Amino acid sequence: MELVINGDRLEIPNKVETIYNLLQHFELEQKVVIVEWNDMILEKELHQETQLCDGDKIELVHFVGGG
Amino acid sequence: MxxxxxxxxxxxxxxxxxxxxxxxxxxxxxxxxxxxxxxxxxxxxxxxxxxxxxxxxxxxxxxxxxxxxxxxxxxxxxxxxxxxxxxxxxxxxxxxxxxxxxxxxxxxxxxxxxxxxxxxxxxxxxxxxxxxxxxxxxxxxxxxxxxxxxxxxxxxxxxxxxxxxxxxxxxxxxxxxxxxxxxxxxxxxxxxxxxxxxxxxxxxxxxxxxxxxxxxxxxxxxxxxxxxxxxxxxxxxxxxxxxxxxxxxxxxTFSNQTKTAVLCGRDTVQIRPPKLADRNLESLAKILSQQEGKVSLNPYLLSFSVGHHRLVIFKDGRVLIHGTKDIAEAKTLYHRYLG
Incomplete structure (x- = not known):
């Protein structure tokens, strides 16, 4: 499946079916992440149930503490 | 100008x-x-x-x-x-x-x-x-x-x-x-x-x-x-x-703050996060083992020695910093290694 993530077109393995799977794929599932899916901010409760489609546009921003 | x-x-x-x-x-x-x-x-x-x-x-x-x-x-x-x-x-x-x-x-x-x-x-x-x-x-x-x-x-x-x-x-x-x-x-x-x-x-x-x-x-x-x-x-x-x-x-409010206490006579500061929670000690051990210090892990706690300090991290999130009585120094070490 091809997704546009943070502006880059990326080929993602087909086993990645949901937003939650995508966060796992990038090892972000344990972090506090803001997810924008096709220009809409997705609440955390919807990560598991939101199915990905070819061409979806996703922005991922995760919080870090260092400085 | x-x-x-x-x-x-x-x-x-x-x-x-x-x-x-x-x-x-x-x-x-x-x-x-x-x-x-x-x-x-x-x-x-x-x-x-x-x-x-x-x-x-x-x-x-x-x-x-x-x-x-x-x-x-x-x-x-x-x-x-x-x-x-x-x-x-x-x-x-x-x-x-x-x-x-x-x-x-x-x-x-x-x-x-x-x-x-x-x-x-x-x-x-x-x-x-x-x-x-x-x-x-x-x-x-x-x-x-x-x-x-x-x-x-x-x-x-x-x-x-x-x-x-x-x-x-x-x-x-x-x-x-x-x-x-x-x-x-x-x-x-x-x-x-x-x-x-x-x-x-x-x-x-x-x-x-x-x-x-x-x-x-x-x-x-x-x-x-x-x-x-x-x-x-x-x-x-x-x-x-x-x-x-x-x-x-x-x-x-006080209850939501990270609390620190010097443990009497032990050259140790305890740091207690506001909400006690299950820390994943295995993954923390993996991260800390890439450091200069020495990591040892048992089912209840993780011990990390670095320099003349030892950080003991409990599963509930509490941390003891051994080797100091100084709260500021203890907090620095806490945030340095544990975020």
Missing amino acids: NERYSRQELFAPIGSQGQSKLTKKHVLVIGAGALGTGSAEVLVRAGIGKLTIVDRDYVELSNLQRQQLYTEKDAMQRIPKAIAAKERLTLINSEVEVVSHVMDVSVEELEQLVKDVDLIMDATDNFDIRMIINDISQKVQIPWIYGACVGSYGITYTILPGQTPCLNCLLETVPMGGITCDTVGIISPAVQMVVSYQTSEALKILVEDYQSLRKKLVSFDLWKNQHAAINVDKVKNEECLSCGEKRTYPYL
Whole structure:
């Protein structure tokens, strides 16, 4: 499946079916992440149930503490 | 035109009017590490009226790669960062009033520090203090600019009370991090990029050009060549306890603060996070084993020895720092290795 993530077109393995799977794929599932899916901010409760489609546009921003 | 600031005044969005506004503004920089030294230098060179900078730590050799105000001499002599920063900033621009405090900032200190301040710059290294800054900012209606970085990654957001969502709206839960600059490292360009974003926003606020503010949550990874920006306006939560209608400023109350206690006669400080939670000791052991220190793990706790200190981390989140009676030193070690 091809997704546009943070502006880059990326080929993602087909086993990645949901937003939650995508966060796992990038090892972000344990972090506090803001997810924008096709220009809409997705609440955390919807990560598991939101199915990905070819061409979806996703922005991922995760919080870090260092400085 | 003032020659010193001529190039900044030639920049139309600032101009001589903006410059004269800058000279009347007071900025509080919390933390004098990588982000703090970067922001402080930009603001002092830009000619703000007054800068207050606070930090609890002292300069070490490993700081010099990215903490731009410090020298080898500061590290050799273990000069407190607030002192060394003030000395350098005053040499850079003696027209700016620079106030510095060697201080472990918590609620009481911050309530005092924000008096007469126009803007708070976040240059801290942990979310405990950021949640306190966030609540204070809402309480006294002063904007603050969140910034953080680790590795080649950085993130920043400008929080305007009454307009944007606050950090509590964005996070919902306080992240219990495992990666910090002291575990996975940090490259200076990532620091500089966050500083550039933070200080550009700061200048806009200080010259009162609110129209030009970025309004988006931004993150980047300079090594992976990535950039993301999200409009988070809709995340503003009317029920938020920090900025909503029924606000209680939860992080200003004692029960939500990280508590520290010196354990009598044991040369040990206990640090107890506000909410006891299951820490994943195995994954923490993996991260810490890449460090210089020695890690040992049993089903109940993880022990990490580094230098003459030993950190013992319990599954419920409590941490004992052995080898010190100094709360500030213990907190520094805690946030250095545990985020």
